[in-house]
Amino acid sequence: MFKEQLQKIVDKTEGGLAVIVMDMNGIALDTYAKDGAPFDINTVSIELSTVLGAAKRASEMLEAGKTSEIAVSTEKLTTIVRTLNETYFLAFAMKPDGNVGKGRYLMRMAAPEMAKEL
Amino acid sequence: MFKEQLQKIVDKTEGGLAVIVMDMNGIALDTYAKDGAPFDINTVSIELSTVLGAAKRASEMLEAGKTSEIAVSTEKLTTIVRTLNETYFLAFAMKPDGNVGKGRYLMRMAAPEMAKEL
Numbered sequence: 001m002f003k004e005q006l007q008k009i010v011d012k013t014e015g016g017l018a019v020i021v022m023d024m025n026g027i028a029l030d031t032y033a034k035d036g037a038p039f040d041i042n043t044v045s046i047e048l049s050t051v052l053g054a055a056k057r058a059s060e061m062l063e064a065g066k067t068s069e070i071a072v073s074t075e076k077l078t079t080i081v082r083t084l085n086e087t088y089f090l091a092f093a094m095k096p097d098g099n100v101g102k103g104r105y106l107m108r109m110a111a112p113e114m115a116k117e118l
Numbered sequence: 119m120f121k122e123q124l125q126k127i128v129d130k131t132e133g134g135l136a137v138i139v140m141d142m143n144g145i146a147l148d149t150y151a152k153d154g155a156p157f158d159i160n161t162v163s164i165e166l167s168t169v170l171g172a173a174k175r176a177s178e179m180l181e182a183g184k185t186s187e188i189a190v191s192t193e194k195l196t197t198i199v200r201t202l203n204e205t206y207f208l209a210f211a212m213k214p215d216g217n218v219g220k221g222r223y224l225m226r227m228a229a230p231e232m233a234k235e236l
Binding site: 039043044047048050051053054055057058059061062063064065066067068069070071072073074075076077100101104 | 157161162165166168169171172173175176177179180181182183184185186187188189190191192193194195218219222
């Protein structure tokens with residue numbers, strides 16, 4: 001469904017591993033992963049949907065507006081999560097030394113077009 | 119205690135508003151805020167400590183190693199949280215159009231020195 005956009009995000013970001021479109025209940029809509037990605041993007045995204053939920057609750061408490069993006073960096077993985085609309089989000093996993101700025105940019109550019117089709 | 123390091127992070131980042139050193143229980147150790155910052159960095163950080171907790175649990179589940187950093191972007195505020203050690207973290211709030219890359223860089227540079235004193 002979104003294969004072309006997803007592939008572009010992963011392949012154009014140095015250190016990019018895998019990307020997924022998922023709903024807030026953890027159901028994957030479409031995904032693209034490089035061969036040999038060391039993590040299953042499905043599992044990563046399901047875990048991160050709880051982090052996104054926590055961020056949304058924090059934003060509501062702070063009256064800081066809607067949460068557009070979260071990024072989580074660990075020793076082995078950096079993941080960026082961008083909300084597409086109320087139901088769906090885009091999650092992108094990369095190596096810890098991957099180009100986070102480039103990844104954020106490519107996701108930001110792709111999001112409005114993807115959101116239109118959801 | 120860390121006034122000089124904190125001031126440097128805020129003042130050298132375009133759009134920087136306020137920064138705080140806080141423990142995981144929400145007790146602030148030191149803080150620096152620009153005049154007219156539209157949010158109380160104490161309140162923001164207490165809320166974000168729950169997001170950091172969720173990220174840490176997700177990283178453990180995924181065996182992805184220690185969580186070093188999370189960033190949350192909302193309509194009105196972008197906040198970067200960097201862990202300093204098991205007990206303390208550094209949280210930096212900036213305008214949504216602030217220079218996230220510069221902020222992350224300055225926090226990463228300051229963290230090891232600050233961690234030594236904790």
